[in-house]
Amino acid sequence: MRATKATAPGKVILFGEHAVVYGRPAIAVPVTKVQATATIEAAAPGSGCAISAPDIGARIRLLSAPDDPLATAVRLALEAAGVDSEPDWNISVTSTIPIAGGMGSGAAVSTVLARAVLSSAPTFDGCPDAETVNRIVYAVEEIHHATPSGIDNTVVVYEQPVWFVRGSPPETFDIAKPFLLVIADTGIASPTGQVVADVRAARQKDAARFDSIFDAIGAIAEEARRAIAAGRLEVLGVLMRENQQLLRQLDVSAQSLERLIEIAEGAGAAGAKLSGGGRGGNLIAMVEPEKVDPVREALLAGGAANALVTEVGA
DSSP, X not given: OOXXXXXXXXXXEEEOTTGGGGTOOEEEXXXXXXXXXXXXXXXXXXXXXXXEEGGGTEEEXXXXXXXXXXXXXXXXXXXXXXXXXXXXXXXXXXXXXOTTSSSOHHXXXXXXXXXXXXXXXXXXXXXXXXXXXXHHHHHHHHHHHSSOOSHXXXXXXXXXXXEXXXXXXXXXXXXXXXXXXXXXXXXXXXXXXXXXXXXXXXXXXXXXXXXXXXXXXXXXXHHHHXXXXXXXXXXXXXXXXXXXXXXHHTTOOOHHHHHHHHHHHHTTOSEEEEESSOSSSEEEEEEOGGGXXXXXXXXXXXXXXXXXXXXXXX
């Protein structure tokens, strides 16, 4: 067989994290500056299937690690392709997406594995369709996050800006004018599953208060969608600031995030907020073109582990 290669982007949530778990809308966009890649090559006959992920020092055998997320993605893709025996393959996975940073690294890795397996399987006819890949990736997300919203797998698999409401088909939407984001990594891992569980536990104690916050976050997402569709980009920075205030009330921010948000806005960002689970991970900052370099440089000087620039809607 010829080597098969698949790629998938990272993602950031613009608006709606945490509230999206409870049925409110969210907006997420792909980030192509960072990507995951999977390559499948033929192995010696009878050697079975081995999966290596050098970025995390992992090398596993498909049949000896049934609950491992990497093995699960491969196994589910083989089942979807109608393959009922272990193939003789060497699978390598690499990624430039920060792990536990709220940028969809787990979803991207599962996506490339599913795509590569489906493309390599002799029993699978045609190109891997997004619906099949999305179903596989969501199942693996359940291992990572227990009760995922479904937004990570959707935006990574479809590779388009997505309007997402849990339980409804994802919608792509029009972006009237491209805009720039600076994405800064705090360097602190964001334990998304734990943060989501903490929010759930807190909501059980005060459902009315938390549902009111979720409603407000959902309303911000709706206003942001209208602004993006109309090209009213000056509104987005204000909405990011408002969204961050509500995320603070959910206790999902952190000192590391707050300090970098203050630095970004002080350097000229129109607004900034955490993106993803919070308590670490990444923040996003809305910037005008002339402010990109000052904001990025200020974030790096202020202790960000990395800061990259992406254009949304280009």
